[in-house]
Structures are given as C-alpha cells and as structure tokens.
Amino acid sequence: MERLAEYYDKLADVYDELYGQEQTVKYLKALAYVSGSRIVDVGCGTGIGIGLLSPRYVLCVDISLGMLRKAAARGLDVDLLAADAYLLPLRRRSFDTALAITVFERLEDSRVLADFAEVVVAETLGRWLVSRG
Template sequence: MSGDVSAFDRFATAYDLVMPPARAGKLRAGLAVAERDVARIVDIGGGSGRGIRRLDVPERLVVDAAPGMLRRARDQGLDAIAGDAARLPLCQNSVDAAIIVDALHHMHDVDAVFRAAASVVRPGGVLVVREFDPTTLLGRVLVASEHLVGFESEFHTPDELVARLADAGLAGTVVERGFGYTVAGVAESEGAKYPAGQERV
C-alpha cells in the first residue's frame, strides 16, 4: 500500500458518510466475466467494505492496511483482516473472485497487487477493478484534486490495466469505459497457473 494508508485510517469514521455507494451493477457486470460460480469474494484495499457490501454472496472478506477502516468493516458485519494488497494474507486458490473498488490508484505497485490477486483467485475466477480514467475531463480534475490534498495517487487507463492483468496471468478485458471504468481479469486454468513440477503452498 502507499503512504495514503494513514490518511484513510484517520478518515475512517467519516468515510461512509461522504463517499457515494459503490455501483453494484458495475461490479456485477465485472463478476459476470468469471468462468465459475462466485460464492467467496475478497475486497482488496476494501476499507469499510463499501464495495463488497453491495454484493449478495455467501462469503465476503475485506483486506485493508488501515486499522480504522477494518473496524468500520467489522461494524458492518463483515469479516475483515489486516494486510497489504501486494502480499495478501490468504491461501492460494482460496476465493472465487477479488474486487478492487476505487482504490487501485492508492496502491504503489500495481503489478505486485495483480500478481497477489492472481495467486488467491481460483482458476476461472475473476479480479474486477473499478477505477477512474485520468485521460477524461473528470479524470484530470480528480488527479489534480487528489494530488492537491496530498494523496500519492497514480491513475491508469483501462487499456493499461488490461495489459498489466495479462502480465499477472489474468485474461483481461475492458467491461466498461468512461470516467469510472471497469476491467476484469479471469484467472488461468489450473494447468496454466501451476506448471508441472511447481509446488503449491
């Protein structure tokens, strides 16, 4: 995660009061790309659980680095554990899907985050990312605003993320374009994910 963690920790009590609800329909469209049933989802950098709370699935887990945000997620009845998005505290092949909702721009090493997600998503499962396109007019305003208040945000276009998903072993696609966009990456098959002779942990 980035140096923005401390800011979110301080902001935790007010976060859900000032942030609009996550777009459930957009997340479901991304999850629909999965090639397996989705029963267990992890919300990476999920904060108060703003994203995953909008999804009706049997098992919902939040991973975040800000203690204040984790307390808020637990207050909402969610399972929540402390962890770095680039080194997820989860077993390999332990979830059907992962989501990152309006948070990737706060994560310094996107490639490490995608590799970590790819390792915990089961074959045929999906990583869904909701982000903001910095090349749009509203995107340029958002970039300037976040930097003005001191966030270390780094934004990416949807096509950039699709390429980086591929590098992590996830078959990426742009589900929706625009200021707020959705990309999804499907985890490779069992054989492709674990070559012969490679031991699982």
C-alpha cells in the same frame, strides 16, 4: 504504506459521507462480474460493498484498521484482515472473485490478485479491468 494506513485511519469517520454514494455505484457495477460464492474485497474500506455481496462469503481486506473497524460496525457476517494489497497472506486460488475498487493507482497492478482468485474485478479512476483466469 504506513502513511497510507494513517491517512485512511483519519478519513474513516467521514469516508461514507464523502464517497459512499460514488463507491456504492462502483460496487453495483462490479456485481455484474462477480462469480462464485467466495469473494475477497481488497481495499474494502468501510465495508460499503459488504451488504451488496451477501449471501456470499466475503473476506474484507484493508490496510487501515480504522476502515476495518467501520466495516465491522456494519454488523454483517464477514471476515476482516488488515493487510497490504501487494502482500496478501492468502492461498493461491482460494477465492472465486477478487474485487479491488479504487485501490491501485495503476489498474494493471490489480493483476497481482489473479494468484488468489479465478476472476479479478478492479476499478481505478473510472477505468475497469475484468480478468478471468
């Protein structure tokens, strides 16, 4: 996981230029399934989805400190957490919705987020999973 964090740290400065439009479209699609006022955005990257999710409470989680710095630079009112998506230090059912856009290699792996949120919305390689607990 350390190599993954290093990869995204190096990509952080150009991520929005390379993937911003694509990721924004995915977040807009995910909004149709977001429920409640407490959202955890796992793999939030540079924070592309933050503005779209406000005025809800958003916890942005990413393995890359470089990505989290970019998210913080957006100047929006969110909390940031550096953590591995598979080892989240969160309380059970502490969020209404968990988002995981372009995070897990296998879409089924996003089910690990069901412990933390009533609704899980995940996307991988154009495939979507929406589960309601």
